[in-house]
Amino acid sequence: MPFKSLGLSDPLVRGILATGYSAPTKIQSEAIPAALEGRDLIACAQTGTGKTAAFVLPILHRLELMDPPAKHRNPKALILTPTRELALQIEGCIQDYGRYLDIRALTVYGGSKMGSQLQALKRGIDILVATPGRLLDHMDRKSVSLSDVEVLVLDEADRMFDMGFIKDVQKIVRSVPKSRQTLLFSATISDDIDRLAGGIQKDPLTIVVGKKRNPIETINQRVYFVRKQLKPVLLKHMLNTEKMETVLIFSRTKHGADRITRNLQREGFNTIAIHSNRTQSQRLKALEGFKAGRYQIMVATDIAARGIDVEGISHVINYDVPKHPEDYVHRIGRTGRAEATGDAITLVTEEEGPELSRIEKYTDKYLEPMLYPDFDNEQAAPPRLPRGPRSDSRQGGQRSRGKGGSGRRRDSRGDSRSAKSESSQSGDKKKNSRRRKPKSASNSQGGGKQDSSNQNQNKKRRRKPRKDSQKSD
Numbered sequence: 001m002p003f004k005s006l007g008l009s010d011p012l013v014r015g016i017l018a019t020g021y022s023a024p025t026k027i028q029s030e031a032i033p034a035a036l037e038g039r040d041l042i043a044c045a046q047t048g049t050g051k052t053a054a055f056v057l058p059i060l061h062r063l064e065l066m067d068p069p070a071k072h073r074n075p076k077a078l079i080l081t082p083t084r085e086l087a088l089q090i091e092g093c094i095q096d097y098g099r100y101l102d103i104r105a106l107t108v109y110g111g112s113k114m115g116s117q118l119q120a121l122k123r124g125i126d127i128l129v130a131t132p133g134r135l136l137d138h139m140d141r142k143s144v145s146l147s148d149v150e151v152l153v154l155d156e157a158d159r160m161f162d163m164g165f166i167k168d169v170q171k172i173v174r175s176v177p178k179s180r181q182t183l184l185f186s187a188t189i190s191d192d193i194d195r196l197a198g199g200i201q202k203d204p205l206t207i208v209v210g211k212k213r214n215p216i217e218t219i220n221q222r223v224y225f226v227r228k229q230l231k232p233v234l235l236k237h238m239l240n241t242e243k244m245e246t247v248l249i250f251s252r253t254k255h256g257a258d259r260i261t262r263n264l265q266r267e268g269f270n271t272i273a274i275h276s277n278r279t280q281s282q283r284l285k286a287l288e289g290f291k292a293g294r295y296q297i298m299v300a301t302d303i304a305a306r307g308i309d310v311e312g313i314s315h316v317i318n319y320d321v322p323k324h325p326e327d328y329v330h331r332i333g334r335t336g337r338a339e340a341t342g343d344a345i346t347l348v349t350e351e352e353g354p355e356l357s358r359i360e361k362y363t364d365k366y367l368e369p370m371l372y373p374d375f376d377n378e379q380a381a382p383p384r385l386p387r388g389p390r391s392d393s394r395q396g397g398q399r400s401r402g403k404g405g406s407g408r409r410r411d412s413r414g415d416s417r418s419a420k421s422e423s424s425q426s427g428d429k430k431k432n433s434r435r436r437k438p439k440s441a442s443n444s445q446g447g448g449k450q451d452s453s454n455q456n457q458n459k460k461r462r463r464k465p466r467k468d469s470q471k472s473d
């Protein structure tokens, strides 16, 4: 099915084709006609499947039909996103798809200069993309009026309904006319959303593409058990032995992200950090540099977990297991996008075992624990690192002396749980032999057995143009 058959206007279809898309993805085929009819939507589709165009295209189409578009003083469409980076990315999509239309979009987000935003708002805009905090600032200053908004989008809807955002979002929604169309999109939409959405939507149509909560199948998920003190050593070992093109590493904390970044920089890896303690220009520089290939590795907190679309991320590494299972789905969804393949690696300590179990329950998938090839998880002290002598002592190698490796076992009901480390089971090898043995992944590039994960890695990661036959199945 071509884009034209979705009912989109000619200049818009030309803009889509010029962006390089030849046929709609499944979520686009299902959501666009319903949105064009004016329905409220709750749309859930896996990461990297083109949800942005599924809400941006109907907005552009609607605006184009309005007469005359250049006269709009107040925004006609409002798109709310949880992060600045995502807001800017969506504005980029609006510019791309709408290149043959006369439509003005503006992004307002914290950390950016007010002056230019105020001027643009004064001149008048058609689409406003915003993070909630900065939009509320503008509303307080009366520099923007939402009284003409006809379409409201909550991208990453479940995140927008999180405790941290809910009050701000509710306040914003109350300022938008009730007659609006409201579109909610995310890769993870819980049943609670129906309840929360009840207050802001009218008879919404729910569209679910793919299995709810499941990471996309193009991501090869791997889990390695490792002692806490050895995480930095294992990370370096992986980066040195496995062929990784562009790597996104997630840390649970900002300090952790900085620490990992410093360690990797000392080791000579081209690494940059992104988190909310960095200035806006540092955040922009990091993301742009990562996208442009100036940095091979970006270390991030969960601010980069949602929506960020960087072509060619070959590996996502969860240095820490994410606290919320849905964050796992979003984090690893930064790879394997638009039919590319990718690897998602999670490093798990004994303490993090229960969190991994929650992820398994949430995604309904058991993640087979593996041992990293040629890595001694029992080593008393980490090997001496080639550069940066200070890092040796910081690895905590000495403190780790005498502690065994971590592992999990699965009971007869199939539940997985944290298992005691080997030495904390008095170093009793017999006891350990009862535990399900982590599988050796044999995925280093320096020889060894090839498993399916390795075969996956060797697949081309370049984005393939979608085939007509794939778009509407």
Ligand SMILES: Nc1ncnc2c1ncn2[C@@H]1O[C@H](COP(=O)(O)OP(=O)(O)OP(=O)(O)O)[C@@H](O)[C@H]1O
Binding pocket: 020, 021, 022, 023, 024, 025, 028, 045, 046, 047, 048, 049, 050, 051, 052, 053, 186, 187, 306, 307, 308, 309, 333, 334, 337, 338, 465, 466
């Ligand atoms: N019809 C299409 N044909 C080819 N590529 C597409 C198509 N639609 C979108 N894409 C590309 O697919 C990638 C993922 O799209 P997008 O960022 O909208 O995904 P998403 O579903 O919103 O992901 P996430 O859940 O992570 O936010 C982007 O690089 C986008 O340019």
